[in-house]
Amino acid sequence: MSYQVDKNGFYGEFGGAFIPELLYPNIEELQENYLEIEKSPAFQEEFNQLLKDYVGRPTPLFLAKRLSAKYGGEIWLKREDLCHTGAHKINNTIGQILLAERLGKKRIIAETGAGQHGVATATVCALKGLQCIVYMGEKDIERQAPNVARMKMLGAEVRPATSGSKTLKDATNEAMRDWINNPEDTHYIIGSVVGPHPYPDMVARYQSVISKEIKEQLQGLPDYVIACVGGGSNAMGAFYHFLDDPSVQLIGVEAAGLGVHTDKTAATLTLGTPGVLHASRSIMMQDKDGQVVEPHSISAGLDYPGIGPAHAWLKVSERAQYLAVTDADALTAAVECSRLEGIIPALETAHAFAVLGRLGLKPTDRVVINLSGRGDKDMDTYMKELDLFQ
Ligand SMILES: Cc1ncc(COP(=O)(O)O)c(C=O)c1O
Structure with a gap:
């Protein structure tokens, strides 16, 4: 079984x-x-030099002793939160800006949900002196205000997307529209393993440095690799070099929102069906007429009704498992990680921590959680939602 893209841009029945x-x-x-x-x-x-001297790679693999004591296994954290700009997103934007430069593009556009991809794009555009326009849902502009300010400080223009649920899907629609209108001078830096071929494979390759480093740092295979999934780029990066190691259990964690039995959810692989969204065939949340169902998650980065085609294939072929975590459980997990390890995770990342109690770990199990980003951008939400601030 191959989990890599084929020459036509498909993962099994998904992609294109x-x-x-x-x-x-x-x-x-x-x-x-x-x-x-x-x-x-x-x-x-140039890619490796920038990853090292600009992004700060390799990121550490940290043994989380107090979480390990609580859950029974050996829990390791891959510290993508320590990357320059605070999340894994910069690995991909470094790769794509080098590509754009080599293709002679002068104008860069991007979509963003949590704002981390927008910040990472604005950062590499500043580094290379290129024009940068970031589309962001109006709702996300509000809930991720610190990242909007960072993008502006870096010289990017932030354009609000005002249709639909005013979140990531709508920002992606706007960015696609812009690209159609400006086909010649513009490169669209997509922020996850979504969109038309070759984006899912290209972004996975740039993010695969995460699992390459984990493999070297752990010196041997883990039993589990766990990552949150919005579009699926940090998960794909963390899974990539373990795809052909069947003993490694790969677990993606999506956002259940208020619960998978409610209509306020973003649990795409739990609830979705095959369809085409943002130019690739994958699994998506849609009604019986094929209309996209508006998603909900407390975390802007997971608030998306689709998922990258490689994940749809990993699910259908049973190479990876996908679990769903509610807003409430993610908030609890964020506090637990903060208090047990002294690391405030991004709300997206907190979803991955929330499944630890479900795994039934043995003391010898080695677990790697991809700590995809830091929680600074989410402090407003934490202060609004957590009892400890009331
Ligand atoms: C910290 C963090 N983790 C995860 C995600 C989800 O994206 P992906 O599934 O592509 O990793 C985001 C998206 O903005 C993010 O900011």
Whole structure:
């Protein structure tokens, strides 16, 4: 069984590039060039140098002793929260800005939910002196205000998306529309393993440094790798080099919102069915007429009705398991991680911690949680939602 993309851009029955004709030249340009550029020695040299000196890689793998004592296994945290700008998103934007530069693009657009991808994009645009426009849902602009300020400080223009639930899906729609209108000079830096081929594979490759490092740092295989999933990029990065190690259990954690039996949820793989969203075939939340169901999660980065096609394939082929965690359980897990380990996680990341109690760990089990981002951006939400601040 292969878990890699095939030459037509599919993972099993999922993936592809279902794009409007106006985008053919852009997508074809990417499909024809992304692998060759990524493999070139000059790209590799600059990518690795920036990951080291600018992002601060390798990120540490930290043994969380008090969480381990509580849950019974050996729990290791992959510290993506220590990356420059505070989350894993920068690994991908470094890769894509180098690609954009080599394709001669001068204008960069991006979508963002939690704002971490927007900040990471604004950061690399500043680094390279390129124009940057970030689309963000109006609701997310409000709940992730510190990241909006950071983007502006870095010189980016933040454009609100005002349709639908005013969240990540709507921002992605706006960014796609912009790209269709500006096909020649613009590169669209998609922030997750979603969108038309080659994005899911390209973003997975740039994020795969996470599992490459885990493998080296752990010196041997873990029993579990756990990561939260919005579009699925930090999870794909953490799973990538373990996909062909069947003894490693891969667990993705999606947002149940108020619960999977309510209509306020973003548990795509638990509730969704096959369909096309944002130009690739995957699993998505839709009604019986194929209309997208508006998602809900307390965390802006997981508040998305779709998921990358590779995850749909990992689920259907039973290589990975996907669990859903409610807003309330994620908040509890965020406090627990803060108090047991002295690390305030992002709300997205907190979802991954919330499944520890469900695994029935043995003392010899080695668990890696991908700590995808830090919680600074979420302090407003924590202060509003947690009893300890009342
Ligand atoms: C810290 C953090 N973790 C996870 C995510 C979810 O994205 P993905 O599933 O692509 O990793 C986000 C998205 O903004 C994020 O900011």
